[in-house]
Amino acid sequence: xxxxxxxxxxxxxxxxxxxxxxxxxxxxxxxxxxxxxxxxxxxxxxxxxxxxxxxxxxxxxxxxxxxxxx
Amino acid sequence: xxxxxxxxxxxxxxxxxxxxxxxxxxxxxxxxxxxxxxxxxxxxxxxxxxxxxxxxxxxxxxxxxxxxxx
Numbered sequence: 001x002x003x004x005x006x007x008x009x010x011x012x013x014x015x016x017x018x019x020x021x022x023x024x025x026x027x028x029x030x031x032x033x034x035x036x037x038x039x040x041x042x043x044x045x046x047x048x049x050x051x052x053x054x055x056x057x058x059x060x061x062x063x064x065x066x067x068x069x070x
Numbered sequence: 071x072x073x074x075x076x077x078x079x080x081x082x083x084x085x086x087x088x089x090x091x092x093x094x095x096x097x098x099x100x101x102x103x104x105x106x107x108x109x110x111x112x113x114x115x116x117x118x119x120x121x122x123x124x125x126x127x128x129x130x131x132x133x134x135x136x137x138x139x140x
Binding site: 003004007045046047048049051052061062063064066067 | 073074077115116117118119121122131132133134136137
């Protein structure tokens with residue numbers, strides 16, 4: 001799986017585990033909802049700083065968002 | 071520590087553990103040596119795809135490069 005698809009899957013998984021909508025995550029991470037949507041679909045190639053913002057809003061370590069979970 | 075500084079520290083650590091010069095890592099990851107230097111100094115904000123290329127060249131998982139090691 002492409003690394004951006006891995007990130008997208010993880011963001012969606014942790015967002016849903018927190019019961020957040022894409023709007024809520026966007027607000028918490030100070031990003032746009034359409035950007036969150038693009039990340040989750042694996043069509044965005046976020047920077048490390050964006051990964052850190054998403055991880056912080058989701059309450060996980062940044063490295064967690066890059067892990068391929070089985 | 072800023073996340074880009076964490077990445078820089080990890081890249082340098084794993085590069086030296088492999089006995090690679092910055093030139094060698096640049097060649098293996100298909101990046102420019104000055105870019106590697108900037109990443110190691112924490113002044114670059116690499117994308118997830120760049121993290122994957124660096125990790126692949128260093129023989130570690132991408133998530134490893136974002137981990138704050140004690």
